Amino acid sequence: MKNVYTVAQVNGYIKAMFTQDFMLNRIYVKGEVSNCKYHGSGHLYFSLKDESGALSCVMFAGQRKGLSFSMRDGQRVIVLGRVSVYERTGSYQLYAQEILQDGVGRLYEAYERLKAELQEMGMFAQEYKQPIPFYVRKLGIVTAPTGAAVQDIRNIALRRNPYVQLILYPALVQGEGAADSIVRGIEALDALGLDVLIVGRGGGSIEDLWAFNEEKVARAIFDCQTPVISAVGHETDTTIADFVADLRAPTPSAAAELAVADIRELTGRMDAYRERLSKTLEWKTEQYRRRLAELQRLFSQASPRQLLFDRRMREADLENRFRQAMRDKLADRKNRLSLLAERFHGLSPLLKLQQGYSYTEGPDGRAVTGIDQAAEGERLRIHVTDGVYTAVVESRKRLKRG
Numbered sequence: 253m254k255n256v257y258t259v260a261q262v263n264g265y266i267k268a269m270f271t272q273d274f275m276l277n278r279i280y281v282k283g284e285v286s287n288c289k290y291h292g293s294g295h296l297y298f299s300l301k302d303e304s305g306a307l308s309c310v311m312f313a314g315q316r317k318g319l320s321f322s323m324r325d326g327q328r329v330i331v332l333g334r335v336s337v338y339e340r341t342g343s344y345q346l347y348a349q350e351i352l353q354d355g356v357g358r359l360y361e362a363y364e365r366l367k368a369e370l371q372e373m374g375m376f377a378q379e380y381k382q383p384i385p386f387y388v389r390k391l392g393i394v395t396a397p398t399g400a401a402v403q404d405i406r407n408i409a410l411r412r413n414p415y416v417q418l419i420l421y422p423a424l425v426q427g428e429g430a431a432d433s434i435v436r437g438i439e440a441l442d443a444l445g446l447d448v449l450i451v452g453r454g455g456g457s458i459e460d461l462w463a464f465n466e467e468k469v470a471r472a473i474f475d476c477q478t479p480v481i482s483a484v485g486h487e488t489d490t491t492i493a494d495f496v497a498d499l500r501a502p503t504p505s506a507a508a509e510l511a512v513a514d515i516r517e518l519t520g521r522m523d524a525y526r527e528r529l530s531k532t533l534e535w536k537t538e539q540y541r542r543r544l545a546e547l548q549r550l551f552s553q554a555s556p557r558q559l560l561f562d563r564r565m566r567e568a569d570l571e572n573r574f575r576q577a578m579r580d581k582l583a584d585r586k587n588r589l590s591l592l593a594e595r596f597h598g599l600s601p602l603l604k605l606q607q608g609y610s611y612t613e614g615p616d617g618r619a620v621t622g623i624d625q626a627a628e629g630e631r632l633r634i635h636v637t638d639g640v641y642t643a644v645v646e647s648r649k650r651l652k653r654g
Contacts, residue, residue: 260339267337270344276335281307281346282354285327298323300331300346308345309333315349318488320457328354352458359458363465367492370467375474375496382479382498385447387513390417392441392449392478394434397422401454401483401504408508413515419446425453430463435472442476449476450507451493452483464491473497483507611635623650 257265270276283300290296294313299306309331311319323329332350337343352360370376391409395401402420409416421437424430434451441449451473453461463469464484473480473496482497483504494500501507612620613633620626626645634641 259342263337263339263342266342266344267339270336278332279335279346280330280332282328282330283307285323285329286325288323288325290323296323296348300329308343309348310345311348311351318349319351321353323351330354330360359462359465363458363492366465366467366470367495370470370492370496375470380474384479384481384499384510387518388413388416388447388511390419390444390446391511392444392446393418393420394423394437394441394449394451395420395453395504396425399425399454401452404503404505405450405483405508408505409512412509412512415515416512419444425463426456426460427463431466431469434463434469438469438472438476438480442478446478448511449478449480450483450501450504450511451480451497452501452504452507453485454504455486455489461485461489461491464493466492469493470496481507481511623648 281300283302283306286299286301286306288296288298294316296311296316296319298309298311300309301307311333330352331346331348332352333346333348335344335346338345374380393402393405395405397420406418409418419441421441423437424433438449438451451464453464455461461484464482470492473482473493479498481499481501482491482493483501483506484491484493485503487502499510501510611634613635614620614626615630615632618625620632626632626648628645628647630645632643632645634643
């Protein structure tokens, strides 16, 4: 037998087909509640039925926080969820993500329809969004004058910057005439040339917030020349005004934080910038001072006056060295002359004469140094220290040597 599959394979294949079907992954189903059971685990099990059939549904405990009413049999509701297969039993069911009562469902359908129309017209396009100024001096607020929203905005704005000017337009934000009142508030504050507008209110049901889903309010926000921050409901609430506004804040308090810069943080940042700038200027000044000193040194070395001064210094140094060399040379010559004079002094005849020696000259004036240089009877001149003797040779006697 060919192409035989297990039960698990078939159930898995069917589940995959359900998963791939885009419509079944996000679908609204309306009907009457039956077999409604709250399980001890927190899950909610029920069925939706109409004249022709029934559909099993489950809402897990984690999704029930968005359920604003108690479910009971016989209620007519609209359920948002996805259809999938529970493989263990092979049954399919609707896994609910949101449950609305049928009247609310009609509002939600109108919401989705208007949202699609405005989006198609380009009113949500990012290129039309105006930037929120960083430093706001005049802040406009369109909201109820006695609600918690205006108090939250006021407290946070004044805490972040006590110098900001707050201008409130007391508008109706719920019930008949609320949309027209909000539009008048936007137009009135837009004419004052403010920096930013906050348009919003506190949380509530879809009926309570419906004024902010009106087309006239959306168009007033879109046409506003002043940047608009929407602050409608709680973080999970989303209105048409949020899509059209230049910036969406999850809550009125968050809108005040987005609109008003924290002056303490700004002051701290400015102090840090000032300190950094001061250090940078000091560093730059010191750097340029050193560079200037180096350039002055180089310039002084290259100037004609400095060159002339250096040449004169070198000439003076050479002259001093020459003079010193001459003095050293003369001293050396004087020393040598003294040595020679001392040496010649030892050889001086006068010194010899003073020591008892004499100098004998023959008749011809030549020195007599040997016995054979003078004959008997010749006159000799004998020089002594203080005079000259004249003598006659009477006899000669040769000395024996050795």
